[in-house]
Amino acid sequence: MKKLFKITSLLGASNLVILFCGVIKNKIIAVLLGTNGMGVISQVSSFLSLLTGISTFGVQQGVIKFIAEERDEYKLHKILKISLCFVFSISVVLFLIVLIFRTRITELLFSVSGFEYALFSTALSAPFVSLGVILLFYFKGRKNINVIFKVNMISSLSGLLIGIVLIEYFKVIGAVVQIGITASLIFILSLFYLSREKKKNKVKLNLDDFRILKGIVKYGSVISLAYIFSILSLVIVKSLIIRFLGFHSNGIYQSILIISGMLISFPQETFWSYYFPTVCENKDLNFRKKEFENFAYFLISVATPLVIIVFLTGRFLIQIFLSNQFLGASDFLNIRLLGDIFLIFSWPIDAIFLADQRYKYILAFGFIPNLILVVLSFLLVKAFALSGIFYAYLFSMVVFFIIHLLTFKRKYPKLFYGAKLFKKMGISITSILLSAILINGVYSKYFVIPIILCWIIAAFNSNSLRRRRVAL
Numbered sequence: 001m002k003k004l005f006k007i008t009s010l011l012g013a014s015n016l017v018i019l020f021c022g023v024i025k026n027k028i029i030a031v032l033l034g035t036n037g038m039g040v041i042s043q044v045s046s047f048l049s050l051l052t053g054i055s056t057f058g059v060q061q062g063v064i065k066f067i068a069e070e071r072d073e074y075k076l077h078k079i080l081k082i083s084l085c086f087v088f089s090i091s092v093v094l095f096l097i098v099l100i101f102r103t104r105i106t107e108l109l110f111s112v113s114g115f116e117y118a119l120f121s122t123a124l125s126a127p128f129v130s131l132g133v134i135l136l137f138y139f140k141g142r143k144n145i146n147v148i149f150k151v152n153m154i155s156s157l158s159g160l161l162i163g164i165v166l167i168e169y170f171k172v173i174g175a176v177v178q179i180g181i182t183a184s185l186i187f188i189l190s191l192f193y194l195s196r197e198k199k200k201n202k203v204k205l206n207l208d209d210f211r212i213l214k215g216i217v218k219y220g221s222v223i224s225l226a227y228i229f230s231i232l233s234l235v236i237v238k239s240l241i242i243r244f245l246g247f248h249s250n251g252i253y254q255s256i257l258i259i260s261g262m263l264i265s266f267p268q269e270t271f272w273s274y275y276f277p278t279v280c281e282n283k284d285l286n287f288r289k290k291e292f293e294n295f296a297y298f299l300i301s302v303a304t305p306l307v308i309i310v311f312l313t314g315r316f317l318i319q320i321f322l323s324n325q326f327l328g329a330s331d332f333l334n335i336r337l338l339g340d341i342f343l344i345f346s347w348p349i350d351a352i353f354l355a356d357q358r359y360k361y362i363l364a365f366g367f368i369p370n371l372i373l374v375v376l377s378f379l380l381v382k383a384f385a386l387s388g389i390f391y392a393y394l395f396s397m398v399v400f401f402i403i404h405l406l407t408f409k410r411k412y413p414k415l416f417y418g419a420k421l422f423k424k425m426g427i428s429i430t431s432i433l434l435s436a437i438l439i440n441g442v443y444s445k446y447f448v449i450p451i452i453l454c455w456i457i458a459a460f461n462s463n464s465l466r467r468r469r470v471a472l
Contacts, residue, residue: 010145011269014152019262021160023320026258028167029175035251041175042254043109043238044118048179050231051098051126052133055091058224059083060137061354062216067141068277080138080194082213087134091127098123109239118176125180132187135194140273147193148273155185222359226366233370237377237389249386255329256336256390259317263310264340267299271347279355285414288352292415296348303344307337335390339397346404352412361407369400 029038066079098105102119109119139147159182166174166181241250275295279288310317315330346365353361373396380388408415 018156021156036247038251039247055130058220061223062220064141068280095123128184135190151189229366229370339394342397342401349404349408369396372396
């Protein structure tokens with residue numbers, strides 16, 4: 001547990017820098033470009049995420065798994081090299097497809113023409129962004145926290161400076177171009193730190209080595225499909241908002257996603273940089289029990305008070321991170337965060353299924369909630385406008401968590417070692433729900449603090465409090 005929090009502290013420091021840079025950049029976009037500009041930028045970002053998801057094809061998760069399991073240095077670099085070649089090839093093909101059909105794709109994404117330049121810039125940066133993702137996940141597979149820390153810090157600060165200049169002088173066009181440039185910095189920095197690693201022999205590939213790629217692609221393709229379901233559903237939902245409510249509402253929606261992303265980035269980085277590779281490298285039942293418990297308690301310790309604090313300071317955070325134009329987002333923030341907490345509490349279970357290559361369950365986890373999200377968003381956006389989108393997300397995440405819980409209990413009864421831990425998760429969720437209900441009341445501040453105190457007493461006994469004093 002101490003090791004987990006030591007690693008988390010280092011990753012947390014880099015995340016704070018990323019958060020700071022993101023706040024400054026989003027503030028500039030919000031002030032200079034307004035909600036309409038934010039709406040355009042959000043759709044471009046989602047499209048880049050979709051291209052990256054397709055081009056990497058889930059290989060990054062395969063890289064983490066196979067790197068974490070492998071001990072031979074030569075084979076490690078062979079896995080990396082063949083993965084980079086595969087991803088670069090797909091990225092180039094995608095760039096050509098977007099270049100040929102850019103007019104039609106623009107109409108589908110924005111419902112109007114005139115944004116072809118945004119698609120061209122995004123597609124051009126996609127190969128470098130995808131390669132950067134693979135390299136960064138290689139370091140995560142090796143649990144090289146120092147390199148991850150440096151890459152995140154330098155790329156964020158450099159991206160901020162570049163973004164300020166481009167947005168100031170070129171407005172929306174500059175904001176679109178800086179998305180790809182900032183993401184590509186991760187590739188440049190990761191390549192630099194990779195070149196500093198000592199290699200005994202130069203890695204050469206032959207046809208037999210593509211059997212390695214077969215295993216990575218088989219594993220990655222399943223995860224990629226689950227990831228693409230998520231990104232595709234996001235693009236569809238944003239398209240529905242633009243179609244029925246306009247760019248202004250999509251800008252409000254994006255502002256909520258920004259705050260939500262800031263909240264979950266801290267535990268998410270710990271998941272990919274420590275918990276998932278640790279679960280992959282050792283399949284001993286007792287070891288997994290310990291790591292599962294540690295990570296779950298870490299989420300309970302961090303996520304519950306953090307979400308409640310965001311409930312209390314939602315309007316203030318929107319004013320600080322964005323501008324007064326986005327204050328309307330505060331009406332929807334609590335709903336989104338409730339959905340996020342169900343998502344976060346599913347991660348300890350997710351890692352076990354990913355590590356053991358439970359393909360059909362991974363696909364089900366990715367497909368069912370996103371299908372529910374898209375269908376409910378289409379039905380509710382007409383009747384409840386933007387509120388309907390967020391209620392659709394909350395319901396889909398509740399389903400996501402329940403599916404994880406029931407499947408985990410059925411497939412891993414020995415790891416599901418009683419209701420104790422999940423009871424504490426239930427207490428945390430209940431505390432958050434009560435806070436969300438009371439937060440809009442006149443006397444909410446008098447209720448929230450007792451709720452937090454009750455959560456601490458109920459969720460942690462005296463022994464666990466002593467063992468987890470760092471988290472609290």
